[in-house]
Amino acid sequence: MPRTNAEVQALLQEYADLVRISGGDAFKARAYEKAARAVGGHPADVAGLDVKELREIPGVGRSIAEKIVEFLSSGQVSAVEERREHIPAGVRELIAIPQLGPRKAMLLHQELGISSVDALVAAIHGERLRDLKGFGEKTEQNILHGIELLRASGGRILLDAAMEVAERIVGELSALPGCERCAYAGSLRRMRDTIGDVDILVAAEASAPFMAALVALPEVAETLAHGEKKTSIRTAKGLQVDLRVLPPGSWGAGLQYFTGSKAHNIRTREIAVRRKLKLSEYGLFHAKSGRKITSETEEAIYERLGLPWIPPTLREDRGEIAAAERGELPDLITEDAVRGDLHTHTDLTDGLSSLEAMVEAAAARGYAYFAVTDHAPDLAMQRMTQEKMLAQRARVRELDRVHRGMRLLHGTELNIGPDGEVDWPGEFLAGFDICVASVHSHFNQSRDRLTRRLVRAAENPYVSVIGHPTTRRIGKRPGLDADFDAVFEACARTGTALEINSHPERLDLCDDDILRAKTYGVKFAVNSDAHSTTHLPYLRYGIGMAQRGWLTDEDVINTWPLGRLRRFLRPG
DNA sequence: GCCGTTTTCGGCCCGACTGTTTTCAGTCG
Numbered sequence: 001m002p003r004t005n006a007e008v009q010a011l012l013q014e015y016a017d018l019v020r021i022s023g024g025d026a027f028k029a030r031a032y033e034k035a036a037r038a039v040g041g042h043p044a045d046v047a048g049l050d051v052k053e054l055r056e057i058p059g060v061g062r063s064i065a066e067k068i069v070e071f072l073s074s075g076q077v078s079a080v081e082e083r084r085e086h087i088p089a090g091v092r093e094l095i096a097i098p099q100l101g102p103r104k105a106m107l108l109h110q111e112l113g114i115s116s117v118d119a120l121v122a123a124i125h126g127e128r129l130r131d132l133k134g135f136g137e138k139t140e141q142n143i144l145h146g147i148e149l150l151r152a153s154g155g156r157i158l159l160d161a162a163m164e165v166a167e168r169i170v171g172e173l174s175a176l177p178g179c180e181r182c183a184y185a186g187s188l189r190r191m192r193d194t195i196g197d198v199d200i201l202v203a204a205e206a207s208a209p210f211m212a213a214l215v216a217l218p219e220v221a222e223t224l225a226h227g228e229k230k231t232s233i234r235t236a237k238g239l240q241v242d243l244r245v246l247p248p249g250s251w252g253a254g255l256q257y258f259t260g261s262k263a264h265n266i267r268t269r270e271i272a273v274r275r276k277l278k279l280s281e282y283g284l285f286h287a288k289s290g291r292k293i294t295s296e297t298e299e300a301i302y303e304r305l306g307l308p309w310i311p312p313t314l315r316e317d318r319g320e321i322a323a324a325e326r327g328e329l330p331d332l333i334t335e336d337a338v339r340g341d342l343h344t345h346t347d348l349t350d351g352l353s354s355l356e357a358m359v360e361a362a363a364a365r366g367y368a369y370f371a372v373t374d375h376a377p378d379l380a381m382q383r384m385t386q387e388k389m390l391a392q393r394a395r396v397r398e399l400d401r402v403h404r405g406m407r408l409l410h411g412t413e414l415n416i417g418p419d420g421e422v423d424w425p426g427e428f429l430a431g432f433d434i435c436v437a438s439v440h441s442h443f444n445q446s447r448d449r450l451t452r453r454l455v456r457a458a459e460n461p462y463v464s465v466i467g468h469p470t471t472r473r474i475g476k477r478p479g480l481d482a483d484f485d486a487v488f489e490a491c492a493r494t495g496t497a498l499e500i501n502s503h504p505e506r507l508d509l510c511d512d513d514i515l516r517a518k519t520y521g522v523k524f525a526v527n528s529d530a531h532s533t534t535h536l537p538y539l540r541y542g543i544g545m546a547q548r549g550w551l552t553d554e555d556v557i558n559t560w561p562l563g564r565l566r567r568f569l570r571p572g
Numbered sequence: 573g574c575c576g577t578t579t580t581c582g583g584c585c586c587g588a589c590t591g592t593t594t595t596c597a598g599t600c601g
Contacts, residue, residue, distance in 0.1 A: 019573095025573080026584095027573070027574090027583090027584055028573050028574095029573090030573085030574095030584075030585095031573040031574055031584085032573070034573095034574080035573085035574085058574095058575095059573095059574070059575095060574085061573060061574050061575080062573090062574095063573060063574085064573070064574085098599090098600090099590095099598095099599070099600090100599085101598060101599050101600085102598090102599095103597080103598060103599090104598070104599090133592090134591085134592065134593090134597070134598075135591095135592085136591065136592060136593095138590085138591060138592085139590095139591065139592080142590090142591090350585090379586095379601075380585080380586045380587050380588090380601095382585075382586090383585065383586080440601065441587095441588075441589090441600095441601070442588090442589090444589090
């Protein structure tokens with residue numbers, strides 16, 4: 001997504017929140033929210049568009065277009081500033097807590113003067129909430145639980161947000177004279193699902209110009225350290241970025257060291273010690289003489305430790321060293337190996353892009369096949385009908401004839417009901433090329449019931465893929481409390497694939513689940529769940545998760561040729 | 573605030589669940 005679009009999206013969303021908190025017109029708030037989403041999913045950069053061009057974005061009318069133009073020219077919007085004056089930023093933070101919405105947040109502020117999460121926790125412990133109208137003991141407990149959840153992410157941020165910052169900084173620093181190498185390392189290079197801080201490495205003779213360039217970046221809110229070897233900043237959004245400049249000869253050792261994980265590095269250093277060597281961020285040395293053996297590339301360092309190069313996504317001390325020693329590292333799936341996306345939406349339901357635009361964007365990514373899987377009617381807000389689905393199918397078949405290089409599959413994302421049932425009867429499901437089925441409601445059922453529900457969905461002959469199986473939303477909602485071993489076993493038995501949903505807020509299944517599921521012999525599908533053409537590239541994050549789960553092409557059905565995929569999708 | 577093949581007003585995605593009420597407001601997907 002272009003950076004400006006993301007900024008405008010955040011601003012419009014903030015305005016929507018502020019309208020809601022101040023008790024303004026709910027429809028007005030919704031209009032801003034809708035426009036925020038539309039700008040976020042708009043394929044072209046909004047920077048440089050005028051009012052007339054902006055109004056062509058669906059959901060953006062005169063008033064919002066003018067606010068966007070004001071933002072583009074001055075960096076702020078007076079209407080937003082005005083509302084910010086009346087509502088402390090801390091009050092808006094409160095609505096990030098699950099179970100706590102704008103009305104309750106405003107009541108807390110007005111009645112108890114609460115304007116931060118900390119103050120809220122103190123008020124709950126002082127049992128001051130239960131006297132408010134609409135609050136009770138149970139509400140206090142729910143809010144506390146929500147805060148725990150929010151804090152469980154430990155201030156870590158989502159993978160895509162960190163990636164965006166890191167790639168932009170790497171781009172800026174790479175362009176400076178004297179830059180021999182530049183890359184991000186750390187948990188971002190290992191593609192963990194959330195990121196604590198961003199580590200950036202530069203190989204250059206002189207460090208000062210790079211340090212100066214980092215602190216001068218526009219998104220820097222605070223400089224935490226500014227030295228010769230290391231400089232740290234914090235961005236306006238609270239993300240810490242550490243920059244280290246290494247002598248070009250130490251590049252490989254530095255990259256290996258700062259990529260981690262800590263546990264992986266401990267293992268590699270132990271191997272070095274056994275070989276009477278010493279490994280540090282400066283290189284691999286003879287323990288006794290201190291003479292340097294190598295430091296220029298990661299490959300050379302691993303080689304001198306008697307190991308093949310280990311992909312960063314495996315460096316978690318989960319058996320990768322032993323596998324490397326035996327020459328049994330998996331031949332990991334790559335994004336290039338993916339032949340098509342099997343879970344995407346259009347503006348027929350809650351997507352932002354038309355069918356035609358989604359198909360164009362998929363073709364541009366070089367896919368051999370592409371499935372359109374809009375929501376089924378039990379997600380009531382989508383107002384789906386059989387007639388709408390059949391009309392879409394007819395259009396998909398037409399487009400399929402036009403796109404000779406790419407086969408289009410017509411599918412749907414079904415809702416797994418409270419007892420494992422899905423939206424439509426078998427006769428209608430038989431008409432789809434692919435059915436993904438996902439849980440979208442009743443998250444708090446008992447463990448037994450949730451398990452039976454998912455198993456029953458896997459046993460449905462028309463269901464080929466279980467979408468975002470745990471339904472977690474990072475920092476917002478934990479995964480379902482079900483017996484997933486039973487679910488994985490059922491999927492293996494019935495030939496139902498488990499999705500690796502690539503949306504940065506989901507990444508579901510996550511790496512640990514994938515590793516466990518794989519032991520049952522399950523197949524997987526790495527999908528974007530795109531709701532806009534701009535979301536199709538999310539696939540890279542799902543691929544990261546799949547690599548962290550040690551998956552190969554063979555494990556993932558959407559790397560397979562179309563014929564083999566179709567046989568897998570066949571009901572039964 | 574947006575939108576329009578019932579078009580410049582009067583609708584706006586709908587339904588369920590929870591915890592608080594005693595007939596409903598707030599939150600969520």
